[in-house]
Amino acid sequence: MGDMIFTGASVDEAVASAKSVLGEHFEYEIVEEKKGLLGKVVKIRAWRPVPSVIVKKLLEDIMKAAGKEATIYVDEYDEGEIHVRIDGEDLAGFIGKHGKFLDTFEHFIDQVIRLRFDKPVRLDIDIMGYKARRAEKLLSMIEKKIQYMESRRLRSIKLNPMPRWERKIVHKLVQEHFPSYTTRSFGEEPNRRIEIKRVG
Structure with missing residues (x-):
């Protein structure tokens, strides 16, 4: 859905009209305010924000600051x-030791975006x-852990605690490369871990 025009006798009325069509999350700008024979007419242009555009603008502002x-990209x-x-130079501070700051940074941006949109964004x-x-x-x-499991005929093995983003990667890698195995996360942050288990 692209930009849409809404009118009303006031900005609030035009915004309410836009809200009835676009829902709670939208942006707008006033394109016209004029008085006529029948009273004041306000025209606004409204649109739903695109998550990727908001993410890029937010990150650009943070890097600039x-x-x-x-x-x-x-x-x-x-x-x-x-x-x-x-990509850039001297960005190691945004990664931190063992990627811990990157994990926190990603979580912060994720939470900001979730405040803007009805649907969850990954x-x-x-x-x-x-x-x-x-x-x-x-x-x-993972390959070494699974080889160890197979050599010892183990049903499962537990990995050391790792940050949120690393767990996401492990879940994805096991799913893509080792279809005979599955994963689950357990425990509480910051000691949340992954268990790799045989399927069946």
Whole structure:
């Protein structure tokens, strides 16, 4: 749905008209305010914000406020999935030790976006390729754990605690590469862990 025009005798009336069509979450600008023979007429242009556009603008503002030069790439997929890649120099502070700040940063952006939209948005942010490199190491670790399970004929194995975004990667890697196994998260933050189990 693109931009739509709504009119009313006041801004509030025009906004209420837009709300009845677009729901609670929309943005608008006043395009015309005039007085005629029949009274005041206000015209607004309203639209539903696009999650990927909001994410990119928010991240650009944060990088600018931090004094960092960064290029931000955003891809939005079906079912509200948004992938962000941020490239630049001197961005290690946004990653933190073992990616802990990146985990917090991603969670913060995710919560801000959830406040703007009715439907949940699944957000994934990678900075300077850190997650991509980490995913390769996690895949190697998973392979070794599964080989160990098979050599010992174990039904399951529990991994060490890891941050939220690493758990997401592990769940995805096991699903994609090891169909005979499944995963589940358990425990409380910051010690939440993953268990890898044989299927059946």
